[in-house]
Amino acid sequence: MxxxxxxxxxxxxxxxxLGTFRAEGGLWAQHRIEDVATPEGFARDPKLVMEFYNARRAQAAEAAxxxxxxxxxxxxxxxxxxxxxxxxxxxxxxxxxxxxxxxxxxGALKSALCATCDHRWPAPLVMAPGDACPACERPTARPDIVWFGEMxxxxxxxxxxxxxxxxxxxxxxxxxxxxxxxxxxxxxxxxxxxxxxxxxxxxxxxxxxxxxxxxxxxxxxxxxxxxxxx
Structure with missing residues (x-):
């Protein structure tokens, strides 16, 4: 072999x-999938999505x-x-x-992605809507996470x-x-x-x-x- x-x-x-996708009382249970794990959800409310992944990133940083x-x-x-x-x-x-x-x-919580030029870089512990890409300087940073509907x-x-x-x-x-x-x-x-x-x-x-x-x-x-x- x-x-x-x-x-x-x-x-x-x-x-x-770290809570599973369907865990009762976990981070996922507090939000609809459509709101925090789709491109459409990010377009509707980027602040909510960023805060959701900031919480997950902080939780993962502490996990062993x-x-x-x-x-x-x-x-x-x-x-x-x-x-x-x-x-x-x-x-x-x-x-x-x-x-x-x-x-x-x-994808990975520790990575950030530019929605404009696809550049990736280490994500800060806290990301915010409008964060600039260090490569193209456009304010289009997002979590480097594959959402539903993405490949x-x-x-x-x-x-x-x-x-x-x-x-x-x-x-x-x-x-x-x-x-x-x-x-x-x-x-x-x-x-x-x-x-x-x-x-x-x-x-x-x-x-x-x-x-x-x-x-x-x-x-x-x-x-x-x-x-x-x-």
């Missing part, structure tokens, strides 16, 4: 205290990686082959744990990785959101073995060769031990 591709979702970050994140970083370090983490999460907990090859398909990042590269995978793992994802929900089918078409880690089977759970139920912080360290012992 030479290549492992891993998809991570909100479930792994939830164990570090859990044993699941650390297990994946150890796998990347010690596996005799390539490990690629594709995450739907916009926090940097994988990087904090030590993972180096991480692809943020839905996820790096899709061509991600599909290339899936096509070359020997093993595909999905961790803490619901199977609700495409294109990520289709990654298991893509990996299977390429002959990869597939495994899902989740609190309960996802909507695409039937497509996996193996399903491991439980928290990522408990199941992932055991799995990594198994892989590295082979």
């Amino acid at each position: 030479r290549k492992i591709v891993i998809l991570t979702g909100a479930g792994i970050s939830a164990e570090s205290g 990686p859990n044993e699941g994140h650390r297990a994946l970083a150890r796998l990347e370090q010690d596996f005799d082959g390539e490990v690629v983490v594709v995450t739907q999460n916009v926090d940097d907990l994988h990087e904090k744990a030590g993972s180096r090859k991480v692809m943020h398909m839905h 996820p990042y790096d899709m061509d590269e991600i599909f290339e990785h899936l096509a070359g995978a020997d093993l595909f793992a999905s961790i803490g994802t619901s199977g609700n959101v495409y294109p990520a929900a289709g990654f298991v089918a893509e990996a299977r078409r390429s002959g990869a073995r597939t495994v899902e880690f989740n609190i309960e089977p996802s909507l695409v759970g039937s497509q996996f060769d193996d399903i491991r139920i439980g928290s990522a912080s408990q199941t992932l360290p055991r799995w990594v031990e198994e892989l590295l012992a082979r």
Whole structure:
């Protein structure tokens, strides 16, 4: 086995205290998706959207990686082959744990994006409507987040990785959101073995060769031990 591709979702970050998309009482529960996670919502009320992501950025800055994140970083370090983490999460907990090859398909809280020239730069902890782009100086800064209706990042590269995978793992994802929900089918078409880690089977759970139920912080360290012992 030479290549492992891993998809991570909100479930792994939830164990570090970051609310999932559907968590009761969390940041997401206080707002409609249409208001804070769409281009149209940003156009209607940029102040609300900026404040929402400022709160998420502050929360993520204080969060620490859990044993699941650390297990994946150890796998990347010690596996005799390539490990690629594709995450739907916009926090940097994988990087904090030590993972180096991480692809943020839905963007990153630590990054700002210019809506005019597509320049990216490290986001300040607090962003405001009308912030200027350091490259073109237009007042069109926005969070570097892929909103509903926008194309996820790096899709061509991600599909290339899936096509070359020997093993595909999905961790803490619901199977609700495409294109990520289709990654298991893509990996299977390429002959990869597939495994899902989740609190309960996802909507695409039937497509996996193996399903491991439980928290990522408990199941992932055991799995990594198994892989590295082979």
